[in-house]
Structure formats: C-alpha cells, structure tokens
Amino acid sequence: MKIPISTLSLSACLLLSACTLGPDHVPPDTIDTTQLRYQDGWQPVPADSWAASGSWWTAFDDEALSQLVEQSLKANQTLAQAEARYRAAEAQWRQSRGARVPELGAGLGATRSGGSDRSTASQYDARLQVGWAPDLWGRVRRTIEADQAGMQASAADLAAVRLALQVAVAESYINLRALDRQQEILRETLAGYERSASLTRNQYQAGIVARSDVIQAETQLQSLRTDLYDLQAARAREQNALAALLGVAPVQLSLAEQGTLPAVPTLPRSLPATLIARRPDVVAAERQVAAANARIGVARTAWLPDVTLDLWGGVQSGSFSGLFDAPARVWSLGPSLAQTLLDGGQRSAALELAVARHEEQAAFYRQTVIDSLRELEDVLATLQILGEKAEQQAALLQLAEENERVANNRYRAGQVSFLEVVTAQNITLAARRVAVDIHAQRLAATVQLAAIIGGGWDLEDPVIQSVLGE
Structure with missing residues (x-):
C-alpha cells in the first residue's frame, strides 16, 4: 500500500520540532559543610558515594x-x-519508559448486518494497528526523568533503612553487653x-563491733542482690528487642552473657567528612528535588496540543475463509491533534502546584543538610568530651579503690566504724558502674558517627582513598 507524501512530511516535521519544556535540574545551594568545630581535615566527597559504604560494624x-x-539484613x-x-519505584520507571515506544495491536472481527431494504451480509476483517504519540514537548521525557529520580530516591531510602x-x-547489642x-560488676562486688x-x-x-555494724553490712548486701534482679530484667527486655530487629521470635534468640564490651575503634585523624554526600537521607532529599523539578516540565506541557499518529492495515472479506484467499486490502494513516481550550484554571493550578512542590523539596533538602551538619558536630563533640x-x-576509680582498701584496713584495725567502709565501697561501686556507662556511651556515639557519615569510614573505600589522595 502507498502512503501519501504529505502525511509522511507532516510526521517528519512533528519529530524534528520536538523539544523538552521545563527547567533542567540544578541541585539547590546549601550551607558550607567543610567547616567543622570539633574535627579537622574533613572534606566532602562525590554525591553517589553512599552506595560504596562498607561493613562499618567490623571496626x-x-x-x-x-x-x-548480617542476620538482621536477611529477615527484618x-x-x-x-x-x-x-x-515498585523501579517498575514505575520502566512503565514510564514504555511510553516512548509505539503501541502495536492486532484485531480480528466479524459482523453481520442487514435491514428491511437490503439483504443480510457478513463482514470479516483482520488488522494490525500501530499507534504513537510523538513526545513533541518532552512530556514523556520529563515523566521518565521524574520517575527515574524517584527510583533513585527510593534506592537511597532503602540504603537509609x-x-x-x-x-x-x-x-541494642552495646546496651546488652553493658x-x-x-551484672558482672555487681556479682564481683x-x-x-x-x-x-x-x-x-x-x-x-x-565483741569488737556493735550489732548495728552487722545490720548495716547485711542491709548493704541485700540491697545489691535486689539491684541485680533489675539488671536481669533489663537484659531480658534488651534481648527481646534485639530479636525483633532480627525478625525472629524472642524464644529463638539466646545470647550468652559476656562480661566485656567491644573496644572503642580508633578513628583516623584525617577522617573525611563524608556525611553530606554519603548519607542516604541527603541523597534521597536531593533526588526528590530532581523529581519535583521534572514534574514542572510535565505540568507545562499541558498547555500544548497532544499529537498522535495512527497507522493500521488489514484485510476484509465477506467470508472468514476469504480472509486467507483474495481479500480486500485496506489501510489508514493520519495524525490527530487534540487541544484543551478551557479547563477552569486546572492547568494553571497544576503548574503552580508543581512549582510549590519543587520549592518545598528544595527547602527540605537544605534543612536535611543543615540537620546533618548539626548531628555531625554533636557526635564529634560527644566523642571528644566522653574521651x-x-x-x-x-582516675576517679583508681582513687576510689585505693580509698576502699584504706577504709577496710582501718576497720580491721578497729580505727573506724563500718559506716566508713560502706561509704567507700559504695563510691567504688558507683565509679565502676559509671565507667561502664561512659564506655557504652562512647561506643554508641561511634555507632552514631558511622550513621551520620552514611555508613562507615573504611579507609579501603576507593572513594575515601581518592579524598585522602591515596
């Protein structure tokens, strides 16, 4: 079959005149993240480096x-x-990409018609049809851009989770070991x-001491036994919470007691400030800005006409068997143009909505960066002060232990009452327990630092090596 030259020329002109409406994405300006109060030598790294995060917990x-x-990553x-x-976001992106490709369809039909002034007749037809809406104004391209940025934001959200x-x-593990x-300290005490x-x-x-000394010693002993039960209850709750994180029933998790805490990792002096670029939530916020920017372009295309090209060809016959013998061949090709003339301000409102959403996402991104820097300064200050x-x-614990030894010796010599021994013992116990709390707090702050900089400070990471000039 022959297609008119004028139709082909019109189609070619439509393709050549295609453009993309809307602004191109530019990441919003934000605060300087290279200047820190509590740590020197920090530098930003490329924006996609969060994906290179290593197994920071091995530190x-x-x-x-x-x-x-590792178990939690499999079952949570x-x-x-x-x-x-x-x-779902990836599927949405693939669905948007499919709009660039012409749709191909096939049909097979049979009709029987007649009337008072004509005889009854049958008509059979088979056809192939191609429909395509050229992306003249970039609606499809901007939609794909928005959905791709949304997919990237979803990937960053997944990394954040x-x-x-x-x-x-x-x-939870640090709390459990603390x-x-x-408990070990209480048992030793x-x-x-x-x-x-x-x-x-x-x-x-x-007959050396009074009965009051015996009562005081036994009261102190019994009080310590009671405190031990409180710690056991707290440990049970912490282990149950850990089981929930692992995605198992509490009865399926049983961790033997361990009287030592992990050592606080030694951080490199030139620890790079990977927080802004590496944090998944910062990446997700920036990608949401890109998605909102692309939707502005989609909203602007609503002011322009929609053009579609339809081509179909097929065969017709008065009998079904005739479709395969010598049927009549038919075809159709032509563009169609559709334009909304009056919509009661819906398009204007949609454009204003897209612009407002973009401004909202840009402000959210800037605030995320600001909050990230604040959190980094907080944890660096905490680590420095806790150290x-x-x-x-x-030093306090050493003095308390020495004071307790002196008090015990003086009591055995009959120089002081048992009250002085009790006071010294309580000071020592409190000092030992506070020392454990401080150590646990330093470990927790180190974990928070790992989270704030996006998942680690592994010096084997090629991104960090490039920052350090290695």
Missing part, C-alpha cells in the same frame, strides 16, 4: 555483633518493606560485700 572487632547485623520486615517500595537497622542492632558488664559481712559478724561475735571524661573517670 568494633566483635564477631557476635557482625553475625547479628521493615527492610523487606523498603525493598518492596524500591521495586538498611543503615538504620544496622545502627539499631549495634546499639548490662552484662554491670557482691562477693566483696559478703566477705565484709562475714568479717563484721565475726567481729561482732568477738576526656573516660580519662577522668579512670
């Missing part, structure tokens, strides 16, 4: 922690939801208190 050198984190249901959302899960597991260490109580009873029987506090607490 704690704790095999049990590593196993728990919150993570499964985020993965499903990403697959994964990182939040890792952090939650690490923090409770284990607190309990043994010392029992020795003191036994000594006091012996001295009372020998100094740990040193002072170690």
